[in-house]
Amino acid sequence: MKKIINPWLHKPEYNCFGCCPENPIGLHIEFYEDGEYIVSIWHLRIDTHRDNKIMQHNLTKHGFSYCGVIYLASGDERLAYQRSPKAKAL
DSSP states (O other), rough: OOOOOOOTTOOOOOOOSSSTTTTTOOOOOOOOEEEEEEEEEEEEEEEOOOOOOOHHHHHHHHHHHEEEEETTTOEEEEEEEOOOEEEEEO
16 A cells, blocks of 8 residues: 655645644555555544543443553643554545
8 A cells, every 4th residue: 555645735844734733743644556445544633631441441342452651741640542443535
């Protein structure tokens, strides 16, 4: 598969469409050519408080993987989760 690099005009070194180039966090989507098809790969990142057990349960229930502990600029701790499915589009 051939990766589709930077489809945007006037946005050098921007290798993602589906997310805002000025916002490096959140949803990121990459696209690849696969014959007549375009394959999209997206990565969704979410963090939550350690004591938010309902959110942790729902994240794992819906296919998110626990990635570890992250720290915000304020120093506050969060638990990080990510989901990265593949989808083939026509």
